[in-house]
Amino acid sequence: MDLSVEGTVVLGDRRGHKLGFPTANVRISASVELPDGVYAGTVELEDKTRHAAAISVGRRPQFYEEGERLVEAHLLDFDRDLYGEKIRIEVGELIRGQQIFASEDELVGQIAKDVETVRGLDPKG
Numbered sequence: 506m507d508l509s510v511e512g513t514v515v516l517g518d519r520r521g522h523k524l525g526f527p528t529a530n531v532r533i534s535a536s537v538e539l540p541d542g543v544y545a546g547t548v549e550l551e552d553k554t555r556h557a558a559a560i561s562v563g564r565r566p567q568f569y570e571e572g573e574r575l576v577e578a579h580l581l582d583f584d585r586d587l588y589g590e591k592i593r594i595e596v597g598e599l600i601r602g603q604q605i606f607a608s609e610d611e612l613v614g615q616i617a618k619d620v621e622t623v624r625g626l627d628p629k630g
Contacts, residue, residue, distance in 0.1 A: 508539055509595045510576050514587040517575070524609070526616050528561070528577035529587045531594060539596060541574075541603045545623040548578050549593040556580040559616070559623045560596055563603045579616075581624060598626060 512531035529548065533539070541563035548558045558578040578594050600622050606612040 508537075509593055510537060510539075511591065511593045512576075513589060513591050516588055517577070524613050524616065526559075526579045526613075526620070527584075528579050529590075529592060529594075531576045531578075531592065533562075533574055533576050539576075540599070543600045543603070543619050544596045544598060545600055545626045546578070546597040547595045548580055549595070550587070551590050551592070556583050557623055558594070559600075559619045560594060561603075562596070579620065581620065 510531060510533055512533070514529045515532060517528070517530040539562050542561075544560040544562065546558050546560045547555050549555050558580045560579075561577045562574075564574050576594055576596075578592075600619055606615065
């Protein structure tokens with residue numbers, strides 16, 4: 506699957522940052538036909554640089570029963586504030602569906618595995 510979503514990075518709960526995997530969050534309209542799940546992909550910034558990313562699409566079922574639907578991109582090997590910046594998220598291969606974990610530690614462990622999966626798919630490594 507190859508689909509892109511453009512939008513301005515909005516402030517979220519900063520939960521990704523607390524978990525050790527900060528994300529750039531972009532709201533998506535209901536018309537975007539993209540199944541909820543975790544994907545490999547890339548993010549293009551305003552300066553036209555591209556970064557490999559682990560991308561979550563969905564309502565964050567671990568924390569909300571009926572949360573706002575977001576695209577959350579964790580840029581690999583990247584550490585800069587992107588709030589207010591317009592980005593393009595290019596969604597690629599589906600890694601797994603959304604799921605609820607028994608603990609926050611299990612969630613963090615799975616995110617780490619997701620990031621390694623993305624890293625393995627990224628030819629730039």
